[in-house]
Amino acid sequence: MLVHAHPDDEVTGTGATIARYAAEGVPICLVTCTRGERGEVVAEDLAYLRTAGPEALAKYREGELATALAELGISKHVWLGGAGRWWDSGMIGTPDNDDPKSFYRADPADTLRAMVEVLRTERPTVVVTYDENGGYGHPDHIQAHRVTMAAIGPAADPGYAPELGEPWQVSKVYWAVIPREAVLRMAEEAGFEIADDMPGVPDDVITTRIDGQDKLAVKLAALRVYRSQVNLDEGFFAAFVHRPEFGIEHFQLVVGERGGSGATPQGWEDDLFAEPVAGAHT
16 A cells, blocks of 8 residues: 555656556555645646646546556555545645645544544555655655554554454555665756755665566656646656666665565665565564
8 A cells, every 4th residue: 555645646756666566466555645736737738727726636636646547557546535635735835835724734633544544444564655754845745654654553453443444453664765875866967956955865774676667668658647747758857757767666664574685786675575584673
């Protein structure tokens, strides 16, 4: 089960991993926390969505998501709390952060119940979400992290809200992360000024590397669906996504026991479902 903040996040951060496991027949559930009501529309032929209002954009992005999931091979999708329960909070520091409808301002008791219900219903072995910084600091990514991590314990507790279903203990929780070394290398190659607050984590916190380069075409096909949000034909992002490493995704195991090392120079896992090694705990 993957928990993402907005439509398109599931592809950008974990699309190759999703495509790999979908092809292997692993049951996958995507949980999306908002419909992306405050997204910035990039395609000029969709410019009308910039002024049509948040609900119109949300409906459009619902359609994009459905098409992208078909490309990835996912059949199970859940809107946290129901479609439109919480709205996109906008980029950090914008007035949308303070909208009472925003996901960032959601009542923790409400989001806890919603996530516990999903966990108990779907009963996943592995859960994937963002790290504490939400990858790059977006309020909704940070909130998705908080909500997911807050629900892992209560979902397994028989004393918490038994009306939400039978308790369920998740075996492993991963945070999707980006190696800082790779971010700095790409920024340097692109001529960007290196800043202290650039995203990414050091290699020593990474535990898992999924090589999905053979699924890069699937990932790109799913990402291309999100025409309202991304341009894959020009600009820095377009140049980056066509590189082979866009099909390689990294994770940090934070709950559960680490599996055996895979075929990586760093000794990282190469499978989210890798069996634990005796004496190796996280």
